[in-house]
Amino acid sequence: IIKYTQNKILLPEYDVFEERRHYLPGNENSLKVIDFKGLKIGFTICEDAWVDEEITGPRGYETDAVSVLCNKGADLIINIAASPYSRNKISLRQRLFQKLSQKHNIVFIYVNQAGANDDLIFDGSSAVYKNGRLLLQAESFKEDLLFYDTEKTYNFTASSGQNRMHEVRSALVLGIRDYAGKTGFTRAAVGVSGGIDSAVVLTLAAEALGPENILALAMPSEYSSPESLSDAQELCRNLSVKCTELPIHSVFTGIKSSLAGIFSGLSEDITEENIQARIRGLFLMAVSNKFRALLLTTGNKSEIGVGYCTLYGDTCGALAVIADLYKTEVYELAALLNRGSAVIPQNIICRAPSAELRTGQKDQDTLPPYDLLDRIIKKYYEEYKSPQQIIAETGCSENLVIDIIKKLDQAEYKRYQLAPGLRISEKAFGSGRKFPVVKKLSYRSINV
Known part of the structure; x- marks a missing residue:
């Protein structure tokens, strides 16, 4: 018997996410709090909980589904997610959900998919938070099963976790x-x-x-x-x-x-x-x-x-x-x-x-040393730095920086034809990149 259905409220439309092309969002009036054995439970779906821009960065959302549910009396919120992994994402989520649970004085249960599909890797890392504290933490990069007892006292000590390369x-x-x-x-x-x-x-x-x-x-x-x-x-x-x-x-x-x-x-x-x-x-x-x-x-x-x-x-x-x-x-x-x-x-x-x-x-013979090349690519592609900024921050010559940027832009036709690449950064070449192959580019001389 289906007793309750809820549509996702916040549909992301950035990078690998294109949900508004395929779905219609719910609205905050559809958010309900369910009474279950004395608990008032609210449900959010993945992006619905990404509402603190101090942590997540600008999202531009007008609805705060977590606040709406808490104003309706929720004392436990479950977030059902398929949140793909990228470096630092696990710790970012932890900061976000700790803050939400503390701000609203609630239990926040995060349930994330574990596994991979195409280029996206879902790390799991499901967890339970209460009043700003992490109570339970599931395994990362594998399926895991946790039981949370609402009447039990937890004294969970979080492990230091895996380092970046692990x-x-x-x-x-x-x-x-x-x-x-x-x-x-x-x-x-x-x-x-x-x-x-x-x-x-x-x-x-x-x-x-x-x-x-x-x-x-x-x-x-x-x-x-x-x-x-x-x-x-x-x-x-x-x-x-x-x-x-x-x-x-x-x-x-x-x-x-x-x-x-x-x-x-x-x-x-x-x-x-x-x-x-x-x-x-x-x-x-x-x-x-x-x-x-x-x-x-x-x-x-x-x-x-x-x-x-x-x-x-x-x-x-x-x-x-x-x-x-x-x-x-x-x-x-x-x-x-x-x-x-x-x-x-x-x-x-x-x-x-x-x-x-x-x-x-x-x-x-063809490329600069890789430590330098990687810095230039990262600043241009991931940090959105201008050529002027890259020159100033790396100390590289204008000719080198412009040459690398040209190569980056001109190689788009190759990347369009490559196999899907496993994604582990916030800005990967692949499904989240929407740049045309055919484009008119101008690389003028730069005064710095």
């Missing part, structure tokens, strides 16, 4: 596991280059699905260093993952021979570099098809941001595991994954990053 690790493992499971895959495939990105993705995949369910492919070329191949093989041994070597040299030579006529008189350039990446993409997709293995891509946020990737090459795959991690964060995560047991060889961590698509190639 949270990220748990989120990405959950994201891989649920994406695979909910799409019917039990195995995954990863191309391993001997670089840090593929090493981290392979390690996370083995943790999520089990090493026996991971297919690792090493695809050396004439430009691959012997160390890269041996480090990739050592990584796989450390993880107990089977590694298959598929050299691409003969295929690359054949393709160049086939194109020799039309390319006659032209020097080799990035075209030949991209051909190598696309051969590897072809091999990976073939293995994915033949063995029904979910292909995981290995690009990071820094490289995806500036377009330092090859369409239909290293971008091939169904899920971009570290697409929302800056390169510097990939190294942080690698350090965490190596705690206790150094599964990722130190050579991989220490070697200068390289795509190894030409002789002597290094990432820094």
Whole structure:
């Protein structure tokens, strides 16, 4: 028997949320308080409780559903949520709900979804608050069951919780596991280059699905260093993952021979570099098809941001595991994954990053050092800083800042065609980004 229904009052319309396109909101007059065994219970749905702009930031809502329910006599409010994870989100929610429960002198029960769907990861972290105190806390990044007794006294001591990179690790493992499971895959495939990105993705995949369910492919070329191949093989041994070597040299030579006529008189350039990446993409997709293995891509946020990737090459795959991690964060995560047991060889961590698509190639031939690149991208994309502000705050030259911003804007067409990337930041490339591919941009000289 359905005794009561309630519509969501506040429909978010920012970033990944587009609820007003699909639903009509309820109104505050529909909010009711239910009497149950002497308790007066009110219900809110997810965003309905995000009403304190000192904590949440500007939302522009006119209705405060929590205050309405409290004015109607509620002494316990349940918030049913599907609130996606991002860094610092767990602690932000805790501050918000502690403040609401203290402000209104109520019990506030937060019930959040646990699991992942597409690029969104729901961390669970359900909790009970009373008069500003945290009484009970459910597990994060897994399903959990708590019982709250309204007549019992609780003396809960909150744990210090996971640090930032522990949270990220748990989120990405959950994201891989649920994406695979909910799409019917039990195995995954990863191309391993001997670089840090593929090493981290392979390690996370083995943790999520089990090493026996991971297919690792090493695809050396004439430009691959012997160390890269041996480090990739050592990584796989450390993880107990089977590694298959598929050299691409003969295929690359054949393709160049086939194109020799039309390319006659032209020097080799990035075209030949991209051909190598696309051969590897072809091999990976073939293995994915033949063995029904979910292909995981290995690009990071820094490289995806500036377009330092090859369409239909290293971008091939169904899920971009570290697409929302800056390169510097990939190294942080690698350090965490190596705690206790150094599964990722130190050579991989220490070697200068390289795509190894030409002789002597290094990432820094094309890009500034990653710590600097990441700062520029974050300030422009996540903090909405102007070029002038970025120059002033980083001390970088105008030419460098404008060059990176141009690369960010011009790479939009690549990002439109990428696999969904697991989201762990407040501003990720993907479903929440609504920028056109075709746009007229002007990069004028800046006076600072």
